[in-house]
Amino acid sequence: MPEIKNTARSAPPGPLTLLACALFLAVPCLAGGGPQDKDEKKAPTKKTAQVVIKPAVLKKADGKKLPLGEAVEALKNAIKGKETKPEAAKEAAAAKKAGEEGKVRKSTPAPPMFHMRDGTRLAGIPAKDSIKVKTAYGLLTVPMRELIKVRFCSSIDSGLSEKIAKLIQQLGHEEFDLREEASEQLSAIGIPALKALEEAQKSEDEEIKSRAEKIAVKLEDNFEEPDEDELHLIPLEGEEDEVETAEFTIKGQIEEQSFLAKTRYGSLEFKRADILSIVFQEPLVTRLSFEVPGSTLAENGSWFDSQADLGDGEEFKLKASGTITLASFNATKCGPEGTQAIKRGTVSSSFKNFPTGSLLGKIGKSGKPFLVGSEYEGVVEKKGRLFLGIALKTGVVQGKLKVVLEKRTR
Numbered sequence: 001m002p003e004i005k006n007t008a009r010s011a012p013p014g015p016l017t018l019l020a021c022a023l024f025l026a027v028p029c030l031a032g033g034g035p036q037d038k039d040e041k042k043a044p045t046k047k048t049a050q051v052v053i054k055p056a057v058l059k060k061a062d063g064k065k066l067p068l069g070e071a072v073e074a075l076k077n078a079i080k081g082k083e084t085k086p087e088a089a090k091e092a093a094a095a096k097k098a099g100e101e102g103k104v105r106k107s108t109p110a111p112p113m114f115h116m117r118d119g120t121r122l123a124g125i126p127a128k129d130s131i132k133v134k135t136a137y138g139l140l141t142v143p144m145r146e147l148i149k150v151r152f153c154s155s156i157d158s159g160l161s162e163k164i165a166k167l168i169q170q171l172g173h174e175e176f177d178l179r180e181e182a183s184e185q186l187s188a189i190g191i192p193a194l195k196a197l198e199e200a201q202k203s204e205d206e207e208i209k210s211r212a213e214k215i216a217v218k219l220e221d222n223f224e225e226p227d228e229d230e231l232h233l234i235p236l237e238g239e240e241d242e243v244e245t246a247e248f249t250i251k252g253q254i255e256e257q258s259f260l261a262k263t264r265y266g267s268l269e270f271k272r273a274d275i276l277s278i279v280f281q282e283p284l285v286t287r288l289s290f291e292v293p294g295s296t297l298a299e300n301g302s303w304f305d306s307q308a309d310l311g312d313g314e315e316f317k318l319k320a321s322g323t324i325t326l327a328s329f330n331a332t333k334c335g336p337e338g339t340q341a342i343k344r345g346t347v348s349s350s351f352k353n354f355p356t357g358s359l360l361g362k363i364g365k366s367g368k369p370f371l372v373g374s375e376y377e378g379v380v381e382k383k384g385r386l387f388l389g390i391a392l393k394t395g396v397v398q399g400k401l402k403v404v405l406e407k408r409t410r
Helices: 015-031 068-079 086-100 158-170 176-189 191-200 206-222 228-233
Strands: 113-116 121-123 130-135 138-143 147-151 241-245 249-254 258-263 266-271 275-279 284-293 304-310 315-321 324-326 332-334 359-363 375-379 384-390 397-409
Touching: 130 241, 138 249, 158 176, 158 191, 158 206, 176 191, 176 206, 191 206, 284 304, 284 384, 304 397, 384 397
Parallel strands: none
Antiparallel strands: 113 121, 113 275, 130 138, 130 249, 147 241, 147 275, 241 249, 258 266, 284 397, 304 384, 315 375, 315 397, 324 332, 324 397, 359 384
């Protein structure tokens, strides 16, 4: 009979598949009984190659024997054409979890968030694909996909301006209750009323002048400088809107008087006079924490490698806590800020301005050291790896400092 060759290509069988086949081949040998009776006449046979089946031992990736239960399950999967690697699956899951730690990013882009002047907010996708901004250099058309944030100036809200003007006049009303009511409402309006209150202090009416001054002082005392992430929640003074894009920030007047947006409640129209700001893109925030040993003496060239890479123009913050003991200096204890009580001997120019035992940082192996202390905030000028260390050249230092890195990219 002519030899038939199988030209189809297939992947080589895995070790578990070979084991399953070997066990099936072994079944007839085990069920076929012992050797033939000595008195029975043997038929002439041809010589054949002897096949020896050795018991197989399944092992994990670390070389340990696979438990019986897992071995049976692996054999079942091999018969079905599957190959199970319990340890590999666990390692993959662990690696995935480790890779996700410290990062905060939404799996799908969030729709823009409309922040209204009355405090409400609502997510919605604008119907238009661009906005027009009138600037000193002409009319600009900005694609929605390029927008980061938009802040609307409060002067356009004529209704609010008129309300503030009426309340200021009411401060001088002959009825005490109405004067009190006006004071309370102006205080509730807050910062947007501050400019008008300052002007009211020039009034010839002593009651208006006195009350306006008291309200203005109260508002200024209670005002706290907002973080950059919360700046869009503060009313924008002046007559120009602020448009932040991926490339630059534009000052001017947005021509759109309303925005039609698709929301979970259907299509809604927002009047620009009612909008405080619109946030189009949230930044990617990465948070990583490290424990920097006190024995990492930066002045001696010993730096702790954070394994965190910072990119050009990336904003980052460092917060440090904990206490270390300078055993070689009368067991003096200090935190990330270091101590001014201990004077070091010869100090190189790169480290002479840093307190003894203070926490330092640098970006890149050849980067210039800077004082981190308990808190540091900066912008990366040249990309590189973040290194941390203690401002000391020699000595025994015990303990460690905990450092949290937060960086923002878009």
